[in-house]
Ligand SMILES: Cc1cc2nc3c(=O)[nH]c(=O)nc-3n(C[C@H](O)[C@H](O)[C@H](O)COP(=O)(O)OP(=O)(O)OC[C@H]3O[C@@H](n4cnc5c(N)ncnc54)[C@H](O)[C@@H]3O)c2cc1C
């Protein structure tokens with residue numbers, strides 16, 4: 347049995363968890379546990395590399411779409427290995443540098459590069475954490491920031507075929523000629539764009555009758571139309587067989603559709619990493635979606651144990667994990683039972699899908715607002731209705747605003763079209779700071795002829 351080490355704070359996960367120790371924690375002994383690449387999902391296999399690939403895909407699309415503007419060009423070559431090297435040539439050193447900084451420059455921090463589990467509580471009430479390498483760390487306070495991982499349907503896992511997830515698809519040695527994507531959410535939409543624009547033939551197997559189903563119905567419908575024209579999309583498809591045929595993968599669906607591909611990407615959702623960390627040994631449970639239960643301040647039911655990010659948040663988004671990280675960080679400097687703890691603010695959480703065209707949203711969908719019994723007014727404004735949309739010859743972009751009748755309270759905004767994640771930001775600001783639609787529309791200038799005029803016109807078009 348190895349000797350144990352005592353620390354003031356243990357952090358499980360080096361994603362958002364790595365941002366917690368700053369100079370205010372310099373007098374605390376801290377253990378950080380990371381079983382995989384240092385820096386977590388967003389940096390290594392999530393937001394950042396995907397968007398670096400997306401940008402290259404956007405450039406390829408822009409060249410192809412130039413013809414309708416009178417600028418004709420062709421994409422002569424896609425240097426996939428070159429793109430992979432550029433992306434990871436930037437990211438890998440950041441991950442390695444972050445790890446090196448914690449190990450070499452932070453005297454109060456020890457990094458354990460191993461899987462860790464809770465192994466009960468010692469007689470002094472400290473949490474016992476046991477690593478796969480045999481180290482035992484005792485901690486009076488713990489932050490669980492262990493994130494989430496991809497779900498793999500049994501029929502694929504059991505088939506023995508080679509499949510990919512976000513963890514390795516971006517490091518394929520060559521661009522697959524034919525890519526099959528199983529799933530119809532964020533990751534499916536983003537990678538379909540990346541691989542489709544860079545030259546793969548993309549097939550999507552979707553369980554339901556639409557893509558990005560959790561978006562506002564107008565956005566999901568518009569995207570589904572565009573995606574169906576761009577890629578080979580199979581709706582309401584249940585997979586009944588998955589097999590290897592030579593170097594290819596063959597998937598058969600219940601309606602006898604047979605698809606063959608050179609690579610298979612699984613993107614059917616992510617589950618919280620709450621099931622392999624020994625939570626039961628410290629009396630903690632999870633909710634029906636596998637998320638660690640927590641209160642508004644990030645506290646679990648175990649005294650001194652906090653949680654944040656994908657493992658416990660209702661949102662699997664990095665900006666949410668970062669916010670939750672800042673809240674837990676502030677609360678760690680207070681008493682666990684203190685009356686001055688800071689709560690999470692999850693009122694107006696925006697999200698964007700970096701597919702083609704881009705999509706961004708904040709607040710309620712029209713369906714959610716109606717289901718909530720609110721008296722609403724809705725305006726849909728097309729990109730093509732404003733001058734910059736004419737400049738772009740845009741025919742598919744739209745901006746939809748939902749507000750409360752009578753008060754003009756902004757309830758939701760949903761945009762599909764070029765630069766949607768940037769264009770939506772003023773609405774996030776308005777909702778966060780309580781601006782109503784009329785004040786937002788006429789209480790400021792809108793640069794003419796900028797694309798945000800689509801937002802201005804949508805606000806002015808509401809019948810409040
Ligand atoms: C392909 C993809 C694209 C995405 N794009 C975006 C985007 O554009 N915008 C956005 O907002 N969000 C995006 N996300 C979501 C975002 O990446 C996550 O919400 C965010 O990274 C979660 O952060 P976290 O700190 O909770 O977990 P993570 O960053 O996943 O960190 C958890 C860490 O804990 C480690 N760990 C887990 N269990 C243990 C254990 N028992 N012992 C030791 N270590 C352990 C894991 O190895 C991991 O490194 C994307 C996700 C994916 C998969």
Ligand SMILES: NC(=O)c1ccc[n+]([C@@H]2O[C@H](COP(=O)([O-])OP(=O)(O)OC[C@H]3O[C@@H](n4cnc5c(N)ncnc54)[C@H](O)[C@@H]3O)[C@@H](O)[C@H]2O)c1
Nearest residue numbers: 499529530531532533534553613614615616662698699700
């Ligand atoms: N731009 C971003 O912010 C971004 C990008 C990527 C991922 N993410 C985060 O990561 C999460 C996970 O992404 P995701 O795309 O894996 O999940 P998702 O929840 O967005 O979508 C999963 C989709 O797969 C479908 N599905 C489930 N089981 C299936 C099956 N057996 N066969 C076929 N389809 C099936 C679901 O109906 C759903 O539409 C997202 O919800 C999001 O929070 C965010």
